[in-house]
Amino acid sequence: MSDLDEFKATYFDECSELLLELEEQFSAIQEGDRDSERLNAVFRAIHSIKGGGGAFGFDGLVKFAHSFETLLDYVRDGKVELSEDVIVLCIRSIDIVADFVGAARTGDALAASYGAVEKAQFDALARGQSAGAASTDDEPMDDFDIDFTPVAVNLERELPMASTAPATDGMTRWTIGFTPFPTLYERANDPLLLFRELGMLGTMTVTPRLKPMPKLADFDPFGVYCAWDIELVSDRASADTIREVFEFVDGDCAITIEMHEGSAPAAIALDDDDLPSFAALAEMAKAERKFIATGDADDMGAGADLSALLDDTKAEAAAPAPLHLVAEAAPAPATAANRDRSTDAPEDSASSGRPVGMQSIRVDLDKVDRVVNMVGELVITQSMLTQQMDDAIRDRYQELVRGIEVLAQTTRGLQDAVMAIRAQPVKSVFSRMPRLVRELASKTGKKIKLETIGENTEIDKTVIEQLSDPLTHMVRNSADHGIESPEKRVSRGKPEVGTVRLSAEQAGGNILIIVEDDGGGINRDRVLEIARERGVVGPDQQMTDEQIDNLIFAPGFSTASEVSDISGRGVGMDVVLSNIKKIGGSVHVRSWTGKGTRMTLRLPLTLAVLDVMLVKVAGSPYVIPLSSIVETIQNSRADFGHMPSGGKVLQVRGEYVQVVDLATRFEMTTDQAEDSRFVVLCEAEGNSKIALVVDDIIGQQQVVIKSLEENFERIDGIAGGTILGDGNVALIVDVQSLKSGTAHQTAA
Amino acid sequence: MEALGIRDDYSDGTAASQNTLQLIAFSIDEQIYGVEITTVREIRAWNGATPLPNTREYVRGVINLRGTIVPIFDLRARFGDGKTNPTKNHVVVVMSVGDKWIGILVDAVSDILTVSKDDIHTVPEGNSVDTELLNGIVTHDGRMVGLIDLAAVVSGAKTDA
CATH class of the missing domain: 2.30.30.40 (SH3 Domains)
Incomplete structure (x- = not known):
């Protein structure tokens, strides 16, 4: 989870910035600046907040931001007038978004109805009603974004439950409604795989909801005629983990997630805490129900289920639905299942009270560069001072010399610390390679294993940015040209699976990145022949093996006859060399016939x-x-x-x-x-x-x-x-x- | 009470500054020129500059100003009176022009002048060099002070090249 936590931290930092931007833009808009670019900026900011929130499953936030965004979209298109009321509503809503973000960061639960009034106003405005009143007049909703409200309804009921973590020792029973849209199948997703993954979380029962099958003549082979209800009993599932399973089909299906506990649903308890807004919740529920009633339910095949589900919500608010009673009244099956998984610790949910506050600050790269430059300056001045000290000075000014030595140490420490600010692990580049190698292997029919070593080695950010392309090319070359076909490998007495090893290490003031393969090595005769053909090498020029190996970096050299559609896209190794040289590095290649090739990249730790x-x-x-x-x-x-x-x-x-x-x-x-x-x-x-x-x-x-x-x-x-x-x-x-x-x- | 006194002084100063201009005055030969004091960052003695190749004659080169490279313009040469032969007694006035820092090489810095904005005369038409490089002329103690248009001094290096 630590990676995810890092991403979350970044997301929250970004949110803070985006919220500031929203504030700025809206105050300008309020002052009468109706520049369309401002609206676009606002729209983008909300969209980014929503997008990130969705990835982390902050459903309340997403739902609210979505309504906000929809309204802004309509404002942008001129469908909704940007009246004073609307602006005031928007500005108030920024605070609500901020509260949602804050709650998501601390893991606190907000009241289920938090922001509901505003949301209802958004929705009303989006339907062409005036701000200030979320009325339930019957009005057509021509442009209504049909796939958003149903999801929102379901999230609405899920939100408060997700934030109240299940009792740590008990099993939780989940009901998941899964209604695929045709797009899910068009994108080659298989529900079975999703179910299998879901099944990993606990004990699962899947019940299909079959729609009436049409006559064979009317049967659409790509149509959707089945939805599923999944009962999941698990001690570690949370709304987030369940949602994660469906992450890749997000938008291609309707998902409802309900949690049932031994006690009354958490939603009610929360609502009780916040009585004044209860009316608002009811009002909103009414408004949304109305949508479902008028929405084109058959179009998705989900609408009908959704309105049924909505009824469930209402029923639940009064008393647990009959279906859920079973789970709630009978903890016995849960404990039985618990034995299987008793060793598993319950999933640490977002509500576990993590420390709040900025763990990092985002600093303009220019500012860091300025510090890096000045420290570079200091290092150079310091080394100059040290060089100036001869024996006579050492004898005469011992205190001074000692001071300079301490200064030297501190300076080096400072340099390291500053460089560390800009340093990033090479992992960000290395992590793209496995996929590249996999694709290459499947295209060429080779069997290739990629090993990465030292991916936590850190290099200056600017170097990393420039490293990606050349390194990709080198790995591609190793996999494509270096590794032989499985048959050839076997006949040479090598393991069938070829290995490409990617390693990074620090050596003095340099970073060494080595791309190694255990393939056939460079065919020197062929390389020399080609080099002569192309005039890269004079006809009578004698060359050592090493010189020949390094010919592959010569401009205009590309072993055309061997070029495949993978490596030979007009970019030769000479481009690799010039790219690396641009960042002050060097490339060296060594090859052993029949045993493999090693390309060594030597890069400076910093470009400063x-x-x-x-x-x-x-x-x-x-x-x-x-x-x-x-x-x-x-x-x-x-x-x-x-x-x-x-x-x-x-x-x-x-x-x-x-x-x-x-x-x-x-x-x-x-x-x-x-x-x-x-x-x-x-x-x-x-x-x-x-x-x-x-x-x-x-x-x-x-x-x-x-x-x-x-x-x-x-x-x-x-x-x-x-x-x-x-x-x-x-x-x-x-x-x-x-x-x-x-x-x-x-x-x- | 003292604090109040200081504040009074301060407000006096701001009130006065609305109508007056403070100048750093420097000389080339016998003529006095001035630049607004707020643009001046630093005054330093001439200590050589690294010449820049392939540029205008009046760009004397670049110096290191605490880690930043700052170009030095020879004001005499900019006026077309030939290159200054600088000694340790010559002075470089470092100023900010827009977002850039530049230095101008002058013979000496003489004074800080406070002049009234009403006393600024326009540069008489006639010589285009004068009107291009001077913003105006003020009289101080009966002597003429030319107000240097810094932007023109710097931008000339580009357009002329």
Whole structure:
């Protein structure tokens, strides 16, 4: 239940926000702002509250919100005028929704009739009557949303009972009415499966309610001719758990759930607590009964049952219905059944008085980013301080040194704590993979087992968001290309079922995500052949096994003849590589022929800190992301060629690479002698290379990325700025834009 | 009683501010310019800036202002009088323009002036640079103070480029 509790907590947090929004919007509407966008916002907010409430089975809330929503929908469509009365009603209703949410959060029970007056007004308005009076005039209900009121009626009687938990040691008897609509069958649901699941909750008796069968000639094979009544005796079922069983057919059937206890139905007791509203309840019941009388009952095949059920409600209010008497008067069968399940603890219902209050706060990601940035700054400054300490200082200023060491520790702690705020377990990405593998297995006829390890490893939220696509692709590749068919596996002496293992672990400042399979491994001959065919590799170029394996990430390489409709959708592994590189990571593949393949993703823990090489151009500091640097060469050793345009090319291992002098490109003058300058060979997107000439290489370090656009504007060739340990600003070289801009630059 | 006194002062101040303008006055050569004091965030000595490539001449570069990168505009160069050759005695006035923070490089900051809004003269038509960069002219102690239009100083960097 802990996952569900987490979801609930999120839902309640969202509700608080949505309720605030409702308040805001309505006060604007009340002041005369009739912008349709406001109504839409209000509608959305109520709809979200209702939707979440439905998922958790907060039926009173859902019922009320639904009426509210219906009214708003009519207002939006102009069917109901947004008069002062209606606005006042709406504003009052926000408070009622808030009370419902509050009650759901604390597990307190609200009076059954709570909000009934307003609800009746909604319903009346929705039927085209004026606000303020829920009259029962006979009026046609042309547009009435037919499948909502019947459900509402049933929930009405279920609400107070659900919130009064059954006696912990006793069995509870439930009557569940299940009337499928044709849509239930159209969506390929099987009632039998639902019954089986329901049967897990306790002892169950299912009685069909057969409608008269038509003559064979009139028989509609897709028609619904049967509904069921289910008697469930259980010690752990609650309205929520029962509703959960029917969760997936919600809206495709009419469900009624009744609980019967040894005492009088809880609804009555509750109503007694709240006598003044009793009249309202009666009034509402009358109003709804009227609907059922006029509603097209046969259309659903449920209406008739519902009005019968409604009568039950009324009967129950006076005295227990005869049918229920059996259960209430005879606890004996319950205790008999109890023996079977005596070990099971009763389900912890929502009313078990959980502590109230916000367990979490929702913070704007920007705010967190600001803290992350500043802490990054602090870490860098601190490491600079530590580096400045030589032995002389250590001897002389011992107290100072000790202070700095403590500062270092605290800073690291702070960094960890801040990163933890943004960290999320990789589970959110991993959890999509089992389904992917299942589907793949059934499409290809392979037998594949997916193992996931370390799914609680946490990574920065931004990294997680970018991880999903590449990882999906890698898993797909492993399952599709890696794992062999069962026959082939058996003939190779391997278990029939192939394994894809997905694991995540933290290694230093990186996260390693490994996708492993025990398939056939990469067919190196074939890969090399294809790479040669496509010109990815020169005809005479010799390559190591490892280099060949990593060819699968080369752009333009896709083993077309092996491509299936699963893996080969025009997205190659090169896209995986470039996606991973974008978030500062790297991919490495190793393969063992006949034994399997391992792809290792190395990702930074956070995107806030970037590994860079610090260089100098014309006296100014620049940094180049380390992830894009292939190698650095001293100018005096570099093999330059001159081009007709006056530009240069660099020859490196049989490749000619465009040379861009950063000083020239950035329109600055340098007095550094050509020979003492350096070439930084960089790799831009899509494996294309560019050689940048810089004056000097200072070293490697970590920096925090800062935006130039925040206070200024985008500058060509610059990806942003960063602040160095000495407090100066260094500019981050945008390798990609330099590469794509070179053609334009030489032409100009 | 003292608390009351303070409140009185305060209300005096707000009453007065309705009709007056407080300016930070700074100079370029002998000429005095002013910006509204509420826009000024910080005044700091020139301590170098990292030059930005591929941008206008009067953008001197960027500085680190407590972790934020702030561009520095050379006001003299913006007026078209050539680049300032800054020394440690030059001053950067950091201001907020819209939601952005910028710094302008000036020779010196001289004073805080309180001027009456009624004393603001319009800039004489004639030179488009003057009318573009100045919001108005006020007289203080018999000297002319040009009111800098910050938005124009900053936006020029974009439109001219």
